[in-house]
Amino acid sequence: MDTNALATGLSVASAFEGRHAAIMATFRKRLLTVTGELGLDQDQMDQIVAQAGQVLDDVTASLRTGQPEINEVRIGLASQAGPKPAPRAVIHPVDSLRAANELIEPVLDAVIETAAGLPDATCIFRTANQALQRSVLTRIRWSSESYLAFLLDRVRQAQMAERRRIARELHDRVGGPTSVVNRNLQLAKRYAEVDLNRLQEKVEVAYEASVQSMDALRGVATDLRLESEFNNLEQALRGFVSAMTDGSAVVDLAISGDESWVPAEALAELFLVVREALRNAFHHAGASTIVSHIDIAPHEVRAWVGDDGQGFDPASGRSVHGHGLTSMRERIELLGGKLVVQTAPGRGTHIEIFVPLSRKT
Numbered sequence: 001m002d003t004n005a006l007a008t009g010l011s012v013a014s015a016f017e018g019r020h021a022a023i024m025a026t027f028r029k030r031l032l033t034v035t036g037e038l039g040l041d042q043d044q045m046d047q048i049v050a051q052a053g054q055v056l057d058d059v060t061a062s063l064r065t066g067q068p069e070i071n072e073v074r075i076g077l078a079s080q081a082g083p084k085p086a087p088r089a090v091i092h093p094v095d096s097l098r099a100a101n102e103l104i105e106p107v108l109d110a111v112i113e114t115a116a117g118l119p120d121a122t123c124i125f126r127t128a129n130q131a132l133q134r135s136v137l138t139r140i141r142w143s144s145e146s147y148l149a150f151l152l153d154r155v156r157q158a159q160m161a162e163r164r165r166i167a168r169e170l171h172d173r174v175g176g177p178t179s180v181v182n183r184n185l186q187l188a189k190r191y192a193e194v195d196l197n198r199l200q201e202k203v204e205v206a207y208e209a210s211v212q213s214m215d216a217l218r219g220v221a222t223d224l225r226l227e228s229e230f231n232n233l234e235q236a237l238r239g240f241v242s243a244m245t246d247g248s249a250v251v252d253l254a255i256s257g258d259e260s261w262v263p264a265e266a267l268a269e270l271f272l273v274v275r276e277a278l279r280n281a282f283h284h285a286g287a288s289t290i291v292s293h294i295d296i297a298p299h300e301v302r303a304w305v306g307d308d309g310q311g312f313d314p315a316s317g318r319s320v321h322g323h324g325l326t327s328m329r330e331r332i333e334l335l336g337g338k339l340v341v342q343t344a345p346g347r348g349t350h351i352e353i354f355v356p357l358s359r360k361t
């Protein structure tokens, strides 16, 4: 770069830098008009605005040297000395693309205004345009990779939680009665020659417990089979309800709409979530009525699971007990949806689920 070009580069860069605040103001305004559609939270907005600021820095640095300069360390692609950057909000690749769309125009407008009248305006525009494209595309690539890693991690966590649940079910539902069988047979042996009445009593208790343990084992096996053979939501839920029903609660299960409107993975997740809500109603509520309605529309699924049982304090439900409620919420949020639990001691439990179908995760 000769001295003249260097001087031009420096002055164009500083003129462009003087427009940063105005570009960011326009970008924020444009972003806000689409935020409703994007449904971004504050952390995600902050992250997008920070990334946009870095894109402007890349364009400025490129105008200074006359060639595209992308700072990969700031994106997180290159190795970095010093402390690791704070974890970033996870942004769906579609949202990244739409945010980029709102940034490109104000940046190019500002470049055109900065270069207007200068002899090498075309060259300046080309450099800025190249830098802008590379900076934005590299960021989108990075954010898509991060999003994928985040999804894979969630899937792994969900699998682990499911394994822990099966282990707990086996331990609590099968292990409990099995140890009663064992203990009572031990006692029966002890009474065998001294007290026939007590012997008979212990054998009866052991027999009852063995029936319970077999039922529990069958229940756990049915759960696993339904999960592995899952291909129809209604069938799988009806199978689950009939395996769980012991006659103490009336169950009203209704599904409307066409299951083929829902992507297969989302349907399988919905099954796991509704099943956990039903399982909780059977296990914890002591309800006389359990209602579950699922409405499938081409653009969304809405589901309700409610019971008239004892309810619970949602704060203690989350902190003290299992992972069921947490993983239900996570699964639905991963589908871009929302899950709301309404409950209080003595007031039953009502779970409302909403999943949009327009966007595939």
Ligand SMILES: Nc1ncnc2c1ncn2[C@@H]1O[C@H](COP(=O)(O)OP(=O)(O)O)[C@@H](O)[C@H]1O
Pocket (backbone or CB within 6 Å): 276, 280, 281, 284, 285, 286, 307, 309, 310, 311, 312, 317, 318, 321, 322, 323, 324, 325, 326, 348, 349
């Ligand atoms: N429908 C319900 N009725 C009453 N209590 C419930 C209901 N659903 C959940 N709970 C309470 O919330 C707790 C947490 O539920 P969950 O996260 O599914 O874990 P787990 O079922 O393994 O205990 C339960 O242990 C129970 O105390």
Ligand SMILES: [Mg+2]
Pocket (backbone or CB within 6 Å): 276, 279, 280, 322, 324, 325
């Ligand atoms: Mg549970």
